[in-house]
Amino acid sequence: MPDAAHPADGHDRIRVVGARENNLQGIDVEIPKRRLTVFTGVSGSGKSSLVFGTIANESQRLINETYPTFVQQFMGQLSRPEVDALENISPAIIVDQERMGSNARSTVGTATDVHAMLRLLFSRLGDPHVGSPQAFSFNVPSVSGAGAVTIAVGPDKGKKERRSFEVTGGMCPRCEGLGETSDVDLDEVLDRSLSLAAGAIRVPGYSADGWMVRGYTESGFLDPDKQIAAYSPQELEDFLYKEPTKVKIQNINMTYEGLIPKITKSMLQKDRDSLQPHIRAFVDRAVKFLPCPECGGTRLNEGARSSRVHGKNIAEVAAMQITDLAAWLEGIDAPEVAPLMAGLRQTVASFIDIGLGYLSLDRSSGTLSGGEAQRTKMIRHLGSSLTDVTYVFDEPTAGLHPHDIQRMNALLGHLRDKGNTVLVVEHKPEVIAIADHVVDLGPGAGRDGGRIMYEGDLAGLRASDTLTGRHLDHRAALKPQTRTPSSVLPIRGATQHNLKEVDVDIPLGVLTVVTGVAGSGKSSLIHGNVPSFEGVVVVDQAPIKGSRRSSPATYTGVLDAVRAAFAKANGVKPGLFSANSEGACPACRGLGVIITNLGFTQSVETRCELCEGSGFSDAVLEYLLEGRTIAEVLAMSAAEALEFLAVAAPKSPAGPTLARMVDVGLGYITLGQALNTLSGGERQRLKLAISMAKKGAIYVLDEPTTGLHLADVDNLLGLLDRLVEAGNSVIVIEHHQAVMAHADWIIDIGPGAGHDGGSVVFEGTPAALVADGSTLTAQHLAAYVDG
Numbered sequence: 001m002p003d004a005a006h007p008a009d010g011h012d013r014i015r016v017v018g019a020r021e022n023n024l025q026g027i028d029v030e031i032p033k034r035r036l037t038v039f040t041g042v043s044g045s046g047k048s049s050l051v052f053g054t055i056a057n058e059s060q061r062l063i064n065e066t067y068p069t070f071v072q073q074f075m076g077q078l079s080r081p082e083v084d085a086l087e088n089i090s091p092a093i094i095v096d097q098e099r100m101g102s103n104a105r106s107t108v109g110t111a112t113d114v115h116a117m118l119r120l121l122f123s124r125l126g127d128p129h130v131g132s133p134q135a136f137s138f139n140v141p142s143v144s145g146a147g148a149v150t151i152a153v154g155p156d157k158g159k160k161e162r163r164s165f166e167v168t169g170g171m172c173p174r175c176e177g178l179g180e181t182s183d184v185d186l187d188e189v190l191d192r193s194l195s196l197a198a199g200a201i202r203v204p205g206y207s208a209d210g211w212m213v214r215g216y217t218e219s220g221f222l223d224p225d226k227q228i229a230a231y232s233p234q235e236l237e238d239f240l241y242k243e244p245t246k247v248k249i250q251n252i253n254m255t256y257e258g259l260i261p262k263i264t265k266s267m268l269q270k271d272r273d274s275l276q277p278h279i280r281a282f283v284d285r286a287v288k289f290l291p292c293p294e295c296g297g298t299r300l301n302e303g304a305r306s307s308r309v310h311g312k313n314i315a316e317v318a319a320m321q322i323t324d325l326a327a328w329l330e331g332i333d334a335p336e337v338a339p340l341m342a343g344l345r346q347t348v349a350s351f352i353d354i355g356l357g358y359l360s361l362d363r364s365s366g367t368l369s370g371g372e373a374q375r376t377k378m379i380r381h382l383g384s385s386l387t388d389v390t391y392v393f394d395e396p397t398a399g400l401h402p403h404d405i406q407r408m409n410a411l412l413g414h415l416r417d418k419g420n421t422v423l424v425v426e427h428k429p430e431v432i433a434i435a436d437h438v439v440d441l442g443p444g445a446g447r448d449g450g451r452i453m454y455e456g457d458l459a460g461l462r463a464s465d466t467l468t469g470r471h472l473d474h475r476a477a478l479k480p481q482t483r484t485p486s487s488v489l490p491i492r493g494a495t496q497h498n499l500k501e502v503d504v505d506i507p508l509g510v511l512t513v514v515t516g517v518a519g520s521g522k523s524s525l526i527h528g529n530v531p532s533f534e535g536v537v538v539v540d541q542a543p544i545k546g547s548r549r550s551s552p553a554t555y556t557g558v559l560d561a562v563r564a565a566f567a568k569a570n571g572v573k574p575g576l577f578s579a580n581s582e583g584a585c586p587a588c589r590g591l592g593v594i595i596t597n598l599g600f601t602q603s604v605e606t607r608c609e610l611c612e613g614s615g616f617s618d619a620v621l622e623y624l625l626e627g628r629t630i631a632e633v634l635a636m637s638a639a640e641a642l643e644f645l646a647v648a649a650p651k652s653p654a655g656p657t658l659a660r661m662v663d664v665g666l667g668y669i670t671l672g673q674a675l676n677t678l679s680g681g682e683r684q685r686l687k688l689a690i691s692m693a694k695k696g697a698i699y700v701l702d703e704p705t706t707g708l709h710l711a712d713v714d715n716l717l718g719l720l721d722r723l724v725e726a727g728n729s730v731i732v733i734e735h736h737q738a739v740m741a742h743a744d745w746i747i748d749i750g751p752g753a754g755h756d757g758g759s760v761v762f763e764g765t766p767a768a769l770v771a772d773g774s775t776l777t778a779q780h781l782a783a784y785v786d787g
Contacts, residue, residue: 371399681707
């Protein structure tokens with residue numbers, strides 16, 4: 001008689017009952033555990049709300065609750081998702097596309113702990129021996145000190161003893177471990193012909209009547225009405241370089257500091273990519289960053305650079321391409337560090353397996369793309385001994401050439417085969433093809449989505465009549481005729497990163513696609529050279545900065561036009577219709593929720609009962625525009641708002657902006673939703689909607705198909721055509737074969753990644769590329785168009 005099934009074996013499916021997070025419409029779904037499940041559907045259909053907002057969020061929230069309340073106060077607070085029941089979930093590890101911190105001291109090596117292992121290796125085997133692992137860290141300065149201490153207790157109470165300490169770090173004293181020094185152009189910082197009171201300081205945020213400038217004009221050190229050019233050497237020294245000094249301004253104690261060290265700390269020593277655009281533009285104008293003359297850009301002091309292992313110092317090892325680093329590690333045979341070497345070799349091999357062998361450990365983590373950042377985070381999980389956990393991936397193939405997708409599929413399968421549950425939000429047919437189980441959401445986006453359209457295997461999806469099923473085998477055809485360029489944009493002698501003296505002419509007035517394997521040099525070629533030309537509009541997927549009060553309406557300027565329309569219709573001031581000022585609900589101050597801080601435990605957000613979540617006061621909600629309140633208009637989708645304003649305010653400047661939002665495929669997002677709820681692809685298309693107002697521009701788009709469903713790609717191709725036909729030039733960095741097939745001109749960079757790439761391997765039409773057949777891109781494009 002066979003054994004009865006064990007009760008523990010009955011928990012082999014994740015059960016979700018009544019999920020209502022964001023636009024989910026009370027859906028029920030069962031997901032098999034220890035299998036690879038792919039979630040598909042158009043952008044905005046609710047995939048991320050189900051996978052990240054419900055399953056992964058609740059898993060992490062429950063784990064966080066197991067920590068002591070003292071520890072919980074230092075952790076991110078997660079709210080309970082809107083779901084009736086969630087059963088059989090396991091600990092979730094989220095591997096998303098959020099870019100890694102753009103801290104100037106963070107590198108690929110420090111972010112993955114490889115640099116820590118290398119420091120340990122050099123502290124054990126380095127010749128000459130210079131100290132412990134921290135002697136090779138560019139984040140630890142060398143310091144020493146000595147003095148007398150008085151013994152307070154014991155038989156020697158009152159006796160004084162001399163004590164000293166010394167810390168040997170690896171930080172370069174000149175650049176403080178940053179690897180570069182800055183030289184400030186004073187003519188960009190100051191207008192010497194003006195006085196401080198007249199606005200001589202040209203630094204962003206330093207307006208003549210602002211507090212930043214009053215710290216100088218009212219300090220007593222300077223004459224605010226005297227031209228900078230007329231300052232004496234002492235006055236100029238006090239103004240630009242004076243050491244921090246306590247002063248009193250209007251009975252307020254403040255610290256006076258010279259302008260140059262002040263802006264150095266607040267702007268120049270921060271990572272450029274983390275700065276706001278207008279400050280970044282100022283820094284680019286005013287500051288020349290050069291490799292540190294003392295350390296040569298290695299960030300390390302002379303002691304750390306003097307110690308060598310196998311003929312190389314740690315700076316030279318960190319600068320190696322990771323594929324070369326793997327070969328160098330194989331040449332080290334030292335039994336005393338065998339366990340360390342095993343871990344180091346395994347981690348470096350993971351870099352190569354995941355398609356990041358072209359990186360170097362000294363690469364700044366802030367320069368990694370979203371896809372590279374996601375794969376870098378994967379590395380620590382590949383060799384993990386954990387099993388029965390849930391791995392959640394957000395488009396792991398983002399930024400990958402078709403040639404690299406097969407390798408990513410193998411890694412996803414490897415994680416599943418170790419007994420883990422793998423949940424993947426993805427649009428690429430190549431990834432959907434390897435799924436054990438597919439969940440398709442739809443049928444549309446926003447309010448038209450949030451429902452389960454299909455659950456089952458790939459064959460069933462292909463046979464289903466869902467939007468995803470119909471487009472699974474859809475192929476974009478090669479253009480029978482391509483456009484003729486109006487002129488060219490010449491790039492000569494490009495050498496950024498791995499580029500090898502590249503000379504290329506980018507045609508204008510057409511759709512140009514720049515492609516190549518990941519790490520071949522596409523972004524270096526375009527972002528490193530094209531933005532310097534006039535009329536270039538760069539639309540990337542960088543996060544849009546803003547507070548929890550920021551929304552698509554505020555970011556695009558639509559809210560200003562809507563407020564003006566309400567004000568004109570009701571004869572009142574526009575400021576009354578702002579939830580951030582006069583029109584705010586007095587109870588929640590415009591947030592729409594009441595936040596209750598419970599000290600050590602999770603803060604609780606409850607819907608404001610006074611304004612019912614609108615954020616506006618009752619007085620404001622009495623004013624109507626065509627029968628709608630301001631709160632009702634902000635709750636509309638972009639498409640609904642466009643239709644409404646066409647009647648309510650036909651001459652409003654909001655109309656063209658909303659039309660462009662619909663044009664880029666964002667008609668489903670609501671005007672008042674928080675900006676941080678948008679995906680990377682949605683953020684990029686929102687920026688594109690704003691930028692499309694310019695005519696005769698050169699548009700640079702970085703992987704615009706990220707986050708796009710197969711059906712949405714056709715809409716994107718139509719949009720790109722309309723941009724070109726309006727007299728613009730469009731340059732797209734892209735891997736998607738549909739975009740390549742639709743291009744007028746293709747520039748293929750390669751042939752490989754890192755130092756194996758950096759050259760133009762093909763220039764011409766898509767048809768010519770397919771006929772050529774010699775590059776990896778040509779082979780995959782030919783396979784795509786042949787079906």
